Amino acid sequence: MRQGFLVRVPGRHRAVGPAGSFWSRAGLPLRQGAAVLALVAVAVSVWLWEVRPFDSRHGLGVDAPSAGIGAAHAPLGAPPSMPGGHGGYTFMRMQGNGADPVAYDPCRPIHFTTSTVGLPPGGDALVREAVATMSQASGLQFVDDGLTDEPPVPERDPYQPDRYGDRWAPVYIAFATPGQIPRLAGSTVGLGGSTPRAADDGVLVYVTGSVWLDAAAMDDLLAAGRRDSARAVVEHEIGHVLGLDHVSDATQLMSETGGTGAGPSDGDRRGLAVLGRGVCRPDL
Numbered sequence: 001m002r003q004g005f006l007v008r009v010p011g012r013h014r015a016v017g018p019a020g021s022f023w024s025r026a027g028l029p030l031r032q033g034a035a036v037l038a039l040v041a042v043a044v045s046v047w048l049w050e051v052r053p054f055d056s057r058h059g060l061g062v063d064a065p066s067a068g069i070g071a072a073h074a075p076l077g078a079p080p081s082m083p084g085g086h087g088g089y090t091f092m093r094m095q096g097n098g099a100d101p102v103a104y105d106p107c108r109p110i111h112f113t114t115s116t117v118g119l120p121p122g123g124d125a126l127v128r129e130a131v132a133t134m135s136q137a138s139g140l141q142f143v144d145d146g147l148t149d150e151p152p153v154p155e156r157d158p159y160q161p162d163r164y165g166d167r168w169a170p171v172y173i174a175f176a177t178p179g180q181i182p183r184l185a186g187s188t189v190g191l192g193g194s195t196p197r198a199a200d201d202g203v204l205v206y207v208t209g210s211v212w213l214d215a216a217a218m219d220d221l222l223a224a225g226r227r228d229s230a231r232a233v234v235e236h237e238i239g240h241v242l243g244l245d246h247v248s249d250a251t252q253l254m255s256e257t258g259g260t261g262a263g264p265s266d267g268d269r270r271g272l273a274v275l276g277r278g279v280c281r282p283d284l
Helices: 033-040 124-137 217-225 229-240 266-275
Strands: 110-115 142-148 171-176 190-198 204-215
Touching: 033 190, 110 124, 110 266, 124 142, 124 217, 171 217, 190 229, 204 217, 204 229, 217 229, 229 266
Parallel strands: 110 142, 110 171, 171 204
Antiparallel strands: 190 204
8 A cells, every 4th residue: 555545444453562562661771772762663552443542432412512612713723735755654543534534623722731640850841842843743733731630541531621621621641650551561651542523514523632651661761861762752642642543664753663763754744734634623
């Protein structure tokens, strides 16, 4: 299949590395720069539709905010033009027409929050830097809601009015342990994905998401002075939140091997530019 047009069928993508994951703690402790880059080169996240870490119910009802919260009349940002170079992209999920990817509403900001639970020193700044990179590459606008004491749980409710008010819960980013998020057990170091909701006409739109980072592995990267590598991990998982899936090109951030650790490459940026051109849905 041509790169840039491959879409995996939900539930069929499975990790084949040690302990069923492409993240391996065998790369720890981080003794040399090469070892660190080798660790970062195996950045992955488990597919949303395979492991069901988020509420994947569609439709609206009592468990949804009032429609149109925070919606503008036009996209808040402008996706960059499609870059040249090489590399493809794939999407986590497609619309029913098979032609368009599921994406966030570009007419409202994507709020995000970082959990104080297990947060390493400088972890919140690391998250903000990664978010800024992915925002610039997609044109989607983010709003930092600061820190939250919301604990990491495997099944997160996308609508939490008692905590966040009458709106979709912000994208949640946490440094967690396998005890809190069992899917982080073994060699998995990162999980990421988003929750879709169906508009009146059946079009799916992402309304919130989560990123869970293995606290011990991220601590080791930061302690070894490999901050760029740690940031690439967060960027990779935010790529999944925005709707990108894995690609076979090892030079791309969304590669199953984690790319080069230098952030989004040309294929990643093309995919993010497409996702930044989602449809405005004030009815959600």
